[in-house]
Amino acid sequence: xxxxxxxxxxxxxxxxxxxxxxxxxxxxxxxxxxxxxxxxxxxxxxxxxxxxxxxxxxxxxxxxxxxxxxxxxxxxxxxxxxxxxxxxxxxxxxxxxxxxxxxxxxxxxxxxxxxxxxxxxxxxxxxxxxxxxxxxxxxxxxxxxxxxxxxxxxxxxxxxxxxxxxxxxxxxxxxxxxxxx
Numbered sequence: 001x002x003x004x005x006x007x008x009x010x011x012x013x014x015x016x017x018x019x020x021x022x023x024x025x026x027x028x029x030x031x032x033x034x035x036x037x038x039x040x041x042x043x044x045x046x047x048x049x050x051x052x053x054x055x056x057x058x059x060x061x062x063x064x065x066x067x068x069x070x071x072x073x074x075x076x077x078x079x080x081x082x083x084x085x086x087x088x089x090x091x092x093x094x095x096x097x098x099x100x101x102x103x104x105x106x107x108x109x110x111x112x113x114x115x116x117x118x119x120x121x122x123x124x125x126x127x128x129x130x131x132x133x134x135x136x137x138x139x140x141x142x143x144x145x146x147x148x149x150x151x152x153x154x155x156x157x158x159x160x161x162x163x164x165x166x167x168x169x170x171x172x173x174x175x176x177x178x179x180x181x
Contacts, residue, residue, distance in 0.1 A: 004037050004071045005098035008090040013064045015085035016041040022083050035076050038069040050126045052136040052178030132180040
C-alpha cells in the first residue's frame with residue numbers, strides 16, 4: 001500500500017468546516033479510514049483584546065484551505081475532489097502536490113513536533129493609530145490619549161498623554177488600554 005501524505009485542498013471561503021465534516025462522513029460511509037486518515041482545518045490561537053479584555057480566539061490559519069492526510073489514488077482523489085465546497089487540490093494543473101515535512105512542521109501536523117519555543121500568539125486589537133484610548137490599569141489608569149504607534153512584537157501601544165501642559169509619549173501594554181467609545 002502507498003504511503004499517506006498531506007495534501008492541501010482549496011474550498012469556498014467559509015466552507016472549510018463543512019468540507020471537513022462532509023469528507024469525514026464520506027470516509028465513514030465508504031469505509032475509507034485506511035486511505036483517508038485525517039482532515040484538518042488549520043487553526044491558530046489569536047489573542048484578541050477588545051474593550052481592554054483579552055481572550056484567546058481560534059482563527060483560520062489559511063481561510064479557504066483544508067489539509068487532508070491520505071493515500072493518493074483514483075478513489076480517494078474522486079471522494080475529496082467531488083465533495084461539495086471543494087474547488088480542487090493545490091498543485092500545478094490538476095496534479096496534487098503533497099506537503100513536505102518542512103511545510104508541515106509549522107502547522108503542527110504530521111510528525112507531532114511542537115512549534116519553536118518563544119513563538120508568541122498573534123494579537124488582534126480593536127484600536128489603531130489615531131484612535132483615542134483610555135488606560136484601564138497601572139500608573140496611568142483613567143488617562144486618555146491618542147494612539148501614536150502600535151508595537152505588535154512588544155504588545156504595547158504608544159499614546160500621547162498631557163502632563164503639565166505638555167504632550168509626552170507613554171508606552172503601555174495592550175491589556176492596559178481600551179478603545180474610547
